[in-house]
Amino acid sequence: MYRKIIMFIAVMFCSCMNAIAQKDSLLDALDNGALPVSEYVDATFKSSRLVNFQTVETTGKRTLDFRISHRFALLNGGINTLYGLDGPANLRLGLEYSYDGRLQAGVGRTVYQKMYDGFLKYKLLRQTTDNGMPVTITLLTSMFVTADKDPTASFTGYDHYQYFTSRMSYNYQILIARKFSDHLSLQISPTMLHYNLVENITDQNDMYSVVGMARYKFSKRMALTGEYAYRISKYSQTMSQYHNSAALALEIETGGHVFQVVLTNSYGILENQTIAYTQNDWMKGQVMLGFNIGRFFTL
Amino acid sequence: MKKLSIITAIGVGLTFLLNSCYYDKFQELHPELNTACDSATATWSGDVNKIVNAYCIGCHGAAGSGGVSLNRYDNVKAAAAGDKLINALTGNGVPSMPPNTHLDDCKIGSIKHWIKNGMPNN
Numbered sequence: 190m191y192r193k194i195i196m197f198i199a200v201m202f203c204s205c206m207n208a209i210a211q212k213d214s215l216l217d218a219l220d221n222g223a224l225p226v227s228e229y230v231d232a233t234f235k236s237s238r239l240v241n242f243q244t245v246e247t248t249g250k251r252t253l254d255f256r257i258s259h260r261f262a263l264l265n266g267g268i269n270t271l272y273g274l275d276g277p278a279n280l281r282l283g284l285e286y287s288y289d290g291r292l293q294a295g296v297g298r299t300v301y302q303k304m305y306d307g308f309l310k311y312k313l314l315r316q317t318t319d320n321g322m323p324v325t326i327t328l329l330t331s332m333f334v335t336a337d338k339d340p341t342a343s344f345t346g347y348d349h350y351q352y353f354t355s356r357m358s359y360n361y362q363i364l365i366a367r368k369f370s371d372h373l374s375l376q377i378s379p380t381m382l383h384y385n386l387v388e389n390i391t392d393q394n395d396m397y398s399v400v401g402m403a404r405y406k407f408s409k410r411m412a413l414t415g416e417y418a419y420r421i422s423k424y425s426q427t428m429s430q431y432h433n434s435a436a437l438a439l440e441i442e443t444g445g446h447v448f449q450v451v452l453t454n455s456y457g458i459l460e461n462q463t464i465a466y467t468q469n470d471w472m473k474g475q476v477m478l479g480f481n482i483g484r485f486f487t488l
Numbered sequence: 489m490k491k492l493s494i495i496t497a498i499g500v501g502l503t504f505l506l507n508s509c510y511y512d513k514f515q516e517l518h519p520e521l522n523t524a525c526d527s528a529t530a531t532w533s534g535d536v537n538k539i540v541n542a543y544c545i546g547c548h549g550a551a552g553s554g555g556v557s558l559n560r561y562d563n564v565k566a567a568a569a570g571d572k573l574i575n576a577l578t579g580n581g582v583p584s585m586p587p588n589t590h591l592d593d594c595k596i597g598s599i600k601h602w603i604k605n606g607m608p609n610n
Contacts, residue, residue, distance in 0.1 A: 277587060309498065427592075468584065
């Protein structure tokens with residue numbers, strides 16, 4: 190009996206020592222850099238929106254993101270309009286949720302054009318620390334439905350929204366981003382917009398663009414961000430009346446919140462409003478203040 | 489089971505998205521509207537008042553935003569006489585109005601002709 194117990198203890202001891210030796214050799218290998226550690230890069234951006242456009246980020250597992258976006262009137266209204274704060278202002282309220290941290294769904298309502306929106310977003314590939322995967326790629330599809338009335342119907346007698354489908358438009362984006370360091374992240378997003386109804390015979394229902402984004406984190410909780418949407422396709426004969434959307438923002442992260450103070454030439458907040466139909470021109474000083482707030486709730 | 493539900497939901501969503509895609513053009517739906525713009529015959533009741541009611545009155549009613557009220561003929565005439573109205577519609581030195589859209593050339597032309605004709609209450 191004693192012999193069996195001694196044998197058992199001896200076997201266990203040898204096994205433990207062997208395991209410890211293996212662990213030590215693995216740790217040594219790691220210290221020497223012999224075995225690279227592959228982990229997913231996190232926080233490429235701090236929020237699912239940089240300013241108006243979506244980033245590769247999805248909310249965390251079982252996390253609800255309540256978003257408030259506000260755009261005031263043009264700054265060049267001067268002190269008489271308190272630099273645009275008198276309005277008219279635009280507002281979007283949104284709720285966005287992810288169960289597994291990769292597939293995210295969201296809905297929202299924007300005052301401008303009384304626009305309802307919904308989207309699905311899936312984080313397809315994730316950047317790794319060993320550069321096995323150098324970028325994060327997220328797919329995005331959004332749908333927009335306006336509840337607005339046609340302002341011209343009262344005197345033309347023809348309603349642009351005679352058919353419900355004419356109220357709908359869509360956005361499809363491939364979001365490709367890389368976090369180059371703890372400070373710098375860049376993203377590029379090939380984009381296709383589809384409008385079910387356009388005005389003129391020569392107008393295109395599909396329009397193509399590319400969105401560029403940058404984020405530079407300069408302190409533990411603050412970052413400067415910028416985004417620019419370049420319109421590629423000649424989608425409308427009135428295209429020259431509109432401008433490429435561009436925005437700058439100061440991003441402040443606090444516990445459970447991301448707060449962004451925004452300077453943009455786009456009064457609209459959604460992709461179908463900003464990319465194709467931004468009316469204001471940075472070069473003429475036609476910019477407006479705004480802010481975004483994201484509040485996260487873990488459910 | 490959970491994955492199957494998610495895939496089904498995405499499939500249903502995509503089917504809905506693709507089935508609701510249309511390639512409509514307003515001018516094709518209503519070819520009878522494709523007539524040349526005739527802003528030279530613009531009147532207060534037939535054109536200018538309707539444009540103001542459709543695009544301006546939402547903010548510039550009786551208690552007008554920015555101190556500009558366009559709710560009556562007299563008020564519109566006063567704004568138009570000082571070039572304030574045309575400058576706002578064309579974004580000439582002031583923020584372009586309406587803030588969310590551009591009036592097309594025909595509508596702005598109608599208002600210009602009405603001003604040129606002495607802004608009659610016709």
